[in-house]
Amino acid sequence: MSHPLPARLLQTLFACAMLLTSAAQAAAASADKLAHVTILATGGTIAGSGATSTTTVGYTAATVGVDRLIQAVPELAKVAQVKGEQVFQIASENMSNEHWLTLAKRVNTLLAQPDVDGIVITHGTDTLEETAYFLDLVVKSKKPVVLVGAMRPGTALSADGPINLYNAVLLAASEEAIGKGVLVALNDQIHAARDVTKTNTSTLDSFKTPELGMLGYIQGNKPYFYHVSARKHTVDTEFDISKLDALPQVDIVYGYANMGPAALNAVVASGAKGVIHAGVGDGSLAGKVVPSLKAARQQGVLIVRASRVGQGIVARNGEANDDELDFVAADTLNPQKARILLMLALTRSTDSKEIQRMFYRY
Numbered sequence: 001m002s003h004p005l006p007a008r009l010l011q012t013l014f015a016c017a018m019l020l021t022s023a024a025q026a027a028a029a030s031a032d033k034l035a036h037v038t039i040l041a042t043g044g045t046i047a048g049s050g051a052t053s054t055t056t057v058g059y060t061a062a063t064v065g066v067d068r069l070i071q072a073v074p075e076l077a078k079v080a081q082v083k084g085e086q087v088f089q090i091a092s093e094n095m096s097n098e099h100w101l102t103l104a105k106r107v108n109t110l111l112a113q114p115d116v117d118g119i120v121i122t123h124g125t126d127t128l129e130e131t132a133y134f135l136d137l138v139v140k141s142k143k144p145v146v147l148v149g150a151m152r153p154g155t156a157l158s159a160d161g162p163i164n165l166y167n168a169v170l171l172a173a174s175e176e177a178i179g180k181g182v183l184v185a186l187n188d189q190i191h192a193a194r195d196v197t198k199t200n201t202s203t204l205d206s207f208k209t210p211e212l213g214m215l216g217y218i219q220g221n222k223p224y225f226y227h228v229s230a231r232k233h234t235v236d237t238e239f240d241i242s243k244l245d246a247l248p249q250v251d252i253v254y255g256y257a258n259m260g261p262a263a264l265n266a267v268v269a270s271g272a273k274g275v276i277h278a279g280v281g282d283g284s285l286a287g288k289v290v291p292s293l294k295a296a297r298q299q300g301v302l303i304v305r306a307s308r309v310g311q312g313i314v315a316r317n318g319e320a321n322d323d324e325l326d327f328v329a330a331d332t333l334n335p336q337k338a339r340i341l342l343m344l345a346l347t348r349s350t351d352s353k354e355i356q357r358m359f360y361r362y
């Protein structure tokens with residue numbers, strides 16, 4: 001025979017139920033206030049796995065799906081309302097122009113939606129700086145876009161992926177990141193897409209913006225900005241990829257002592273519409289290569305003088321007479337980023353003076 005619960009116990013249970021309900025409503029209400037951030041996963045080490053907890057090289061990149069990446073960081077729910085999409089699942093050395101166009105179109109479609117406040121892109125670190133700069137030039141929104149990767153797989157001791165992902169989502173959800181251009185967030189640091197570069201093959205502090213400087217830090221669940229990028233980006237660029245299915249072929253030839261024209265001639269013969277000459281020093285041209293560069297230019301191939309050095313300005317008419325050769329100087333863009341700008345520039349013009357203007361604007 002069942003006995004009715006004492007009135008006081010019923011009252012207590014009812015009060016607890018009311019408290020839990022109002023707590024859940026309060027939690028739902030505060031969650032509703034959180035920004036909506038979409039995570040677009042592309043692969044890389046942040047989605048990688050190794051055989052043991054001490055495997056920090058020789059692991060497999062691009063094995064963990066976006067849902068597991070999100071599940072592994074439950075704290076994300078405290079900083080944003082997160083959704084995940086698996087756009088690709090690749091090691092980023094395999095990133096292609098076609099991947100970039102697909103990704104950029106998806107980013108622009110999502111950011112045009114009122115229910116998306118920011119985007120985080122998880123990405124392999126090998127070409128992360130390139131994807132970031134490409135998006136910096138073609139994303140048509142002021143909403144935050146943050147690229148994030150990891151130098152260790154999630155299976156490793158002190159893996160950096162989870163905290164990097166948390167910080168990237170926190171940054172993409174922040175007011176401070178609006179209008180700053182595409183950002184790169186790793187190792188508690190905030191970098192501008194244009195100037196950040198991978199400086200070490202394997203250490204956690206690999207991403208740096210040498211000399212020109214990073215934009216700020218993420219510390220104690222908050223972004224701190226100290227600089228902004230001086231060059232135009234996102235909504236302020238002239239580039240529109242919405243109707244593009246391909247990008248012009250632009251290749252890079254690397255300068256070194258005793259360099260000959262073989263590599264240059266090969267890329268021109270393969271159909272390059274532009275060549276980035278990653279020269280020694282201030283973009284110097286070896287005498288043995290100049291005739292082939294001139295011949296390429298006469299065939300209509302755009303030539304950009306960049307430098308393998310990594311920092312500093314490649315000055316127009318410095319180490320070569322660009323006016324006479326009708327070449328373009330890369331300013332401070334490293335060769336891989338100069339390639340990206342030249343590809344997009346060639347979708348707008350083949351005039352070298354027009355393209356030089358773009359290298360001083362972006």
Ligand code: DGL
Pocket residue numbers: 043044045046061090091092093123124125126127149150151152
């Ligand atoms: N294969 C490299 C890549 O996907 C792994 C490096 C990394 O993601 O940190 O870029």
